[in-house]
Amino acid sequence: xxxxxxxxxxxxxxxxxxxxxxxxxxxxxxxxxxxxxxxxxxxxxxxxxxxxxxxxxxxxxxxxxxxxxxxxxxxxxxxxxxxxxxxxxxxxxxxxxxxxxxxxxxxxxxxxxxxxxxxxxxxxxxxxxxxxxxxxxxxxxxxxxxxxxxxxxxxxxxxxxxxxxxxxxxxxxxxxxxxxxxxxxxxxxxxxxxxxxxxxxxxxxxxxxxxxxxxx
Numbered sequence: 001x002x003x004x005x006x007x008x009x010x011x012x013x014x015x016x017x018x019x020x021x022x023x024x025x026x027x028x029x030x031x032x033x034x035x036x037x038x039x040x041x042x043x044x045x046x047x048x049x050x051x052x053x054x055x056x057x058x059x060x061x062x063x064x065x066x067x068x069x070x071x072x073x074x075x076x077x078x079x080x081x082x083x084x085x086x087x088x089x090x091x092x093x094x095x096x097x098x099x100x101x102x103x104x105x106x107x108x109x110x111x112x113x114x115x116x117x118x119x120x121x122x123x124x125x126x127x128x129x130x131x132x133x134x135x136x137x138x139x140x141x142x143x144x145x146x147x148x149x150x151x152x153x154x155x156x157x158x159x160x161x162x163x164x165x166x167x168x169x170x171x172x173x174x175x176x177x178x179x180x181x182x183x184x185x186x187x188x189x190x191x192x193x194x195x196x197x198x199x200x201x202x203x204x205x206x207x208x209x210x211x212x213x214x215x216x
Contacts, residue, residue, distance in 0.1 A: 007182075007186060009179060009182050009183065010178075010182065010188070011175070011179055012174070012175035012178060013171075013175065014171070014172060014175045014176060015167075015168075015171035015172050016172075018156065018159075018168045018171065018172035018173075019156055019172070019213065020156060021154070021155035021156045021158075021211075021212060021213045022155050022156070022158035022159070024211070026125055026158050026160075027043070027155060027158055027209060027211060029125040030123055030124065030125045030126075030127065030158050030209065031043055031207075031209055032127075033124075033125060033126050033127030034123075034127045034207050035127075036127060037127045037128075037198060037199040037200070038199050038200045038201060038202045038204075038205075039127070039199075039200055039205050039206070039207050040202075040203065040205070040206040040207070041206070041207050041209060042057075042206060042207070042208045042209070043208075043209045043210075043211065044208055044209065044210045044211065045211050045212075046210070046211065046212055047074065047075055047210060047212065047214050050075055050152055050208050050210045050214065051075045051076050051077055051080070053208050054072075054075065054077050054117065054150055054152055054208055055077065055080055055081075057148075057150050057206055057208075058081070058087060058115050058117065058150070059115075060086045060087065061086070061087065061088060062087055062088060062114055062115050063087075063088040063090060063113050063114040063115065064081055064087045064088065064089055064090065064113060064114065064115040064116070064117060065089075065090035065091060065109075065110060065113035065115070065116050065117075065141065065146070066078065066081060066090075066091060066116065066117040066118060067116070067117075067118035067119070067137075067138035067141075067142075068138070069118055069119045069152075069215065070119075070215045070216050071119035071152050071153075071154060071214050071215025071216075072117060072118070072119065072152065072215075074214050074215060075152060075214060077117060077152070081117065090109055090110060090113050093109065094106050094109060094110060110137060110141070111140050111141060111145045112141065112145040112146065112147075113141060113145075113146050113147070114146070114147045114148065115146065115147065115148045115149075115150065116138075116141040116142060116145070116146035116148070116149050116150070117149075117150045117151075117152070118131075118138055118141075118142060118149070118150075118151055118152075119151060119152050119153060119154075119157075119215055120151055120153055120157060120197075121157065121165075121168065121169045121173040122157050122159050122164075122165035122166075122168045122169060122173075123153050123157050123158050123159070123165070123207075123209075124158075124159055124160065124161050124162055124164070124165050125158065125159070125160050125161070126161060126162070127198075127199075128162055128165065128196055128197065128198050129151065129153075129196070129197040129207075130162070130165045130166060130168075130169060130194065130195070130196055130197075131194070131195045131197070132169045132173065132174065132191045132193070132194050132195075133191075133192065133193045133194075133195070134181075134189045134190050134191070134192050134193070135192070135193070136192065136193035139193055139195045142195065142197065142205075143195060143197070147204075148204060148205070148206075149200075149204060149205040149206070150205075150206050150208065151205065151206070151207050151208065152208045152210065152214070152215075153207060153208065153209050153210065154210050154212065154213045154214035154215050155209075155210060155211055155212055155213055155214075156213040157215070158209075162196070166194075169191065169194070170191075172216070173216055174189070174191055176216050177189050177216070
């Protein structure tokens with residue numbers, strides 16, 4: 001029996017306009033703006049190339065953690081990081097630990113990995129990235145905890161400005177994630193933490209921009 005078998009799923013309206021991919025010019029503007037803000041940028045033509053780029057940026061044997069990300073799952077990055085045996089994957093280690101007795105160790109292990117791979121909910125043509133979270137567990141490594149950060153971003157996440165980026169979170173990403181949370185956990189999610197990344201020290205964060213839609 002699933003947690004939601006006797007409980008109907010509540011669905012908020014989804015603004016499908018935010019599912020449309022940005023055009024080549026918008027992607028180029030975003031890429032150039034990211035570079036000016038201290039990010040390294042790699043542009044992939046499709047999901048296959050994006051997967052290859054992301055994995056090429058993670059040294060074999062490196063300690064690597066990742067956020068819960070539909071983008072990484074669709075790219076095949078999650079499977080490669082956790083099941084290939086080529087990396088010291090943090091998430092499987094954390095899942096094997098006892099949350100009732102090892103929560104301090106789990107918290108510290110997830111907060112400062114050598115490499116953190118994730119995605120964002122929106123990227124502006126001005127080079128700002130927005131990530132929303134219920135727990136905030138993936139925000140710390142992106143902001144400061146991880147040694148290196150790799151962010152894979154689909155073309156549909158590129159928007160003109162920060163106001164539109166926040167609107168995308170509220171009207172597109174959140175309603176979709178709320179349904180997923182109800183199906184998986186039997187409860188709603190919430191936007192309790194919101195991170196806007198406007199720049200970084202050169203060499204720390206690489207953004208892999210994909211010219212086609214991937215993730216939500």
